[in-house]
Amino acid sequence: MNKNEVDEIASAQALFTLLSGRTRLLILRHLWDGEVSVGGIAAATGLREAAVSQQLALLRKECVVVARRDSQKIYYSIACDEVRRVLGAVGGIFSVTHDRP
Numbered sequence: 001m002n003k004n005e006v007d008e009i010a011s012a013q014a015l016f017t018l019l020s021g022r023t024r025l026l027i028l029r030h031l032w033d034g035e036v037s038v039g040g041i042a043a044a045t046g047l048r049e050a051a052v053s054q055q056l057a058l059l060r061k062e063c064v065v066v067a068r069r070d071s072q073k074i075y076y077s078i079a080c081d082e083v084r085r086v087l088g089a090v091g092g093i094f095s096v097t098h099d100r101p
Contacts, residue, residue: 024058028064029087033067
């Protein structure tokens, strides 16, 4: 196995580790269609805003999501094409409804 293959496997492992959290997957599912605020995600998922913010901070640090401030609210969206592709594949495998992965 060459160095590029090893690096690719390490990147895939890091992505799967990041996506392995139930809360993070739930948040990303709600970001699938576009920007959503922390409050919007919390209301849609039943999670506490503090828990949503904590997970979004981790996803943002790893460049999976980006944030956009609009006055007092911050809106988040998926920024990583690899994550979109993985979520799309997972959604297809598990037949997730509501036009989302």
